[in-house]
Amino acid sequence: MKDTVIDILKSHFGRDKDITPETNMLNDLGGDDLDVVDVLMQIEEALKISIPEEETFDLQTVQQLLEVVEKHNVES
Amino acid sequence: MWKVKLFLMFIVLGTAGGGLLYVKNLQANLAISKANAVLMEEGIEKQKVLLAQQMVDSKALAVVVEEQYALIDKERKETEFLRQRFKKTNADGKVRDLGDLANNRPATVTKILNNDFNNQIRCNAIAQGSPLTEEETAVVKKTDPGYNSMCQVTANPNYVEVK
Numbered sequence: 001m002k003d004t005v006i007d008i009l010k011s012h013f014g015r016d017k018d019i020t021p022e023t024n025m026l027n028d029l030g031g032d033d034l035d036v037v038d039v040l041m042q043i044e045e046a047l048k049i050s051i052p053e054e055e056t057f058d059l060q061t062v063q064q065l066l067e068v069v070e071k072h073n074v075e076s
Numbered sequence: 077m078w079k080v081k082l083f084l085m086f087i088v089l090g091t092a093g094g095g096l097l098y099v100k101n102l103q104a105n106l107a108i109s110k111a112n113a114v115l116m117e118e119g120i121e122k123q124k125v126l127l128a129q130q131m132v133d134s135k136a137l138a139v140v141v142e143e144q145y146a147l148i149d150k151e152r153k154e155t156e157f158l159r160q161r162f163k164k165t166n167a168d169g170k171v172r173d174l175g176d177l178a179n180n181r182p183a184t185v186t187k188i189l190n191n192d193f194n195n196q197i198r199c200n201a202i203a204q205g206s207p208l209t210e211e212e213t214a215v216v217k218k219t220d221p222g223y224n225s226m227c228q229v230t231a232n233p234n235y236v237e238v239k
Contacts, residue, residue: 014167026218030238032161032225033188037177053183060219 001047001073005066008042021063039065049073153229161192161225192225199227208233 009019013029025031025039036059043065044050049072059065164172178185202208208231211222215232224231 011168012166024219028238032164032218033191034161034164034172034174034177034185035166037181037184037188038166038172041177041180053181056181056184057187 001070002066004046005043005062005069008039008046009062012039012042019062021061021066023062024060025062025065026060036060036065043069047073150229154227157228158226195224195226195231198224199231202227202230 006019009025009029010017012035013019013025013031017023017029019029023029025036026033029035031039036056040051040056040059047069049069051068051072055068055071059068162172162174166172174185198206209222211220212224212231213222213234214220215223216234216236217223217238218235222232223235228235
């Protein structure tokens, strides 16, 4: 799951980006809040999961993203 | 004999009269030349003052032109920034589809756009002369309070762009 998320992030923000759990998608990857929405949609599609919107407001770091994805990946 | 004397006297008187007229004419021309020279010097002085003023005006104009170029550059950056906001191309070449995003995650996109709307109101206020707040000036990254997603170049002059 983690590899899929990182792969989606690299595909979205750039293969040359160094992405770690501490990476902030807005500050470190040059993304914005709409990028986060876009990435979430791609993750949902790739992992065939559904993440409620209220859990994804204000997501910033890759760690926060992994946690919310993991939670719903386990549930499904 | 007296005729010869009379003739010579006429010649002497004529030459003296001619010389006198020539000198008078020369003096008149000299006076005119002097007056012209004074006028010309005054003209040169006026031209010097005018030239100095033109230099000052030219420098002021250069500053205004420079300011206009800076303004145009700022506007160009703002336009590009806004274009990126709604039509951003990702690293994989996919162009952002705001409609698709809104369709899939309406609450999140509504929240984002409401925030953008509020930011735009602030942008309009700044454009009308409202001074930047300390919070806006201090912004260096997107998660800082005071970050403006609609006119970042103007509202957050110290923001450091991440490539």
